[in-house]
Amino acid sequence: MATERTFSILKPDATRRNLTGKINAVFEEKGLRIVAQRRIQMTQQMAETFYGVHKERPFFKDLVSFMTSGPVVVQVLEGENAVAANREIMGATNPANAAEGTIRKLFAESIEANSVHGSDSPENAATEMAFFFAGHEIVG
Numbered sequence: 001m002a003t004e005r006t007f008s009i010l011k012p013d014a015t016r017r018n019l020t021g022k023i024n025a026v027f028e029e030k031g032l033r034i035v036a037q038r039r040i041q042m043t044q045q046m047a048e049t050f051y052g053v054h055k056e057r058p059f060f061k062d063l064v065s066f067m068t069s070g071p072v073v074v075q076v077l078e079g080e081n082a083v084a085a086n087r088e089i090m091g092a093t094n095p096a097n098a099a100e101g102t103i104r105k106l107f108a109e110s111i112e113a114n115s116v117h118g119s120d121s122p123e124n125a126a127t128e129m130a131f132f133f134a135g136h137e138i139v140g
């Protein structure tokens, strides 16, 4: 097992309901350390670029509109196998399928407004971290 970093976003449904502390508490209880964090308003261009892989999907336009509908918190989380560990902590994309105790089971409103983003591979984690943070802003 190796210490690893992953990229995370607390989505607009989470900031709107003032849940950022509760969600961060779940990360910390499960052994992930928040080593970078910033609250931002995503622009349409940022959201379109960030979710570019989904550009042909039917939900793309609504997703961009949701992700720019309010502030988000961008984060880097560090821990043992952080990428896979965070995917488990988040739960399934659709909260209806998310396991008990996962963030999406606890907090998500819908398949779109599902409270958190987490990188799905170490390669994507590196790209996504670099999109939002300079190296010196990540302090482990």
Ligand code: UDP
Binding pocket: 059, 063, 092, 093, 111, 112, 113, 114, 116, 117, 118, 120
């Ligand atoms: N999404 C959506 N409708 C869908 C599938 C996904 O609105 O049918 C949104 C949802 O917010 C999800 C994001 O698009 O978190 C990215 O989708 P992905 O399949 O990558 O899921 P994730 O990796 O976030 O679980």
